[in-house]
Amino acid sequence: MFKIIGHRTLKTAVGAALAIFIAEQLKLDFYVSAGITAILCVLATRKDSLKASWQRIVACVIGLALATVIFELIGYNVIALCALLLVFIPIVVYFNARQGIVTSTVFMLHLYTLKQVSLGILFNEILLLLIGVGAALLMNTYMPSNEKQMRNLQREIEQSFKKVWYEYARYLQRNNTDWSGEELITISKKIDDGLAYSLKAMDNNLFRQDDYFYHYFKMREKQFEIIERMLSLISTLDQTVLQSQKIAAFMEELSKSVHPGNTALLYLYQLHKLTEEFREMELPISRKEFEVRSTLFHLLYEIENYLKIQKKFEPLSSKR
Incomplete structure (x- = not known):
């Protein structure tokens, strides 16, 4: 089975399923996003996974902070979303966290979909991120020796x-x-x-x-x-x-x-x-x-x- 599937594919599947299971059991909104984050963070080496995970955490914190300010000031509309991305992407690139752009955009779109921001919602998004990252890092504790x-x-x-x-x-x-x-x-x-x-x-x-x-x-x-x-x-x-x-x-x-x-x-x-x-x-x-x-x-x-x-x-x- 390992020869047919490959250890990285197996780790990605198990990590995504584990992240979704934990997020669903915690009754988090948009719980499948934890699985998406896990998939994106299971990479070829431990160093790559740690780097990608850190960049996604940094980008997510920046993205949620900017989304909170811009959506509350301009409103939950397409113009505000466009302005958010125009500001968000250059800042994330400047902080060398470009791998987190896609993941953070998903979390920011959650706020756009809900049309509101609260501490509970932000806590929900942070938990989704940490569960996804944690599941990926847990899977990558196993690396076959070459x-x-x-x-x-x-x-x-x-x-x-x-x-x-x-x-x-x-x-x-x-x-x-x-x-x-x-x-x-x-x-x-x-x-x-x-x-x-x-x-x-x-x-x-x-x-x-x-x-x-x-x-x-x-x-x-x-x-x-x-x-x-x-x-x-x-x-x-x-x-x-x-x-x-x-x-x-x-x-x-x-x-x-x-x-x-x-x-x-x-x-x-x-x-x-x-x-x-x-x-x-x-x-x-x-x-x-x-x-x-x-x-x-x-x-x-x-x-x-x-x-x-x-x-x-x-x-x-x-x-x-």
């Missing part, structure tokens, strides 16, 4: 990174061109999905900033940009030299170490040793060899940037 999806994406991205590093190394060693490059296409989509899941998880944690996965996917996003740039460099190399063999061996080591932990310092040290070794080698004797060596040094620079990004990342184990 940690499993994020961990799956994390594993899939790391497997793809390993494959890319391995294929880069294979090309530098033997100029193999039989790799389809499929991983380069899918990684970007998986990172985007991971960021979307992580942002949603952060919005559902109101009292604890659980941002590990967000920073993880941002790290991979930056590293992937470097990996993409490296492809254009590697594709220009049509011959192997001693230096390319050594870089290929280093890339193979990197392919084995793609995981959530942080081993960047170790590999940065090895990379610096490799760079110094290249600098001490004899100078190239031909233009072609010079161009190859230049491209390989550029590759080393990009690998260093890749590792520096990893170095800044704080693993989950160190946050607990």
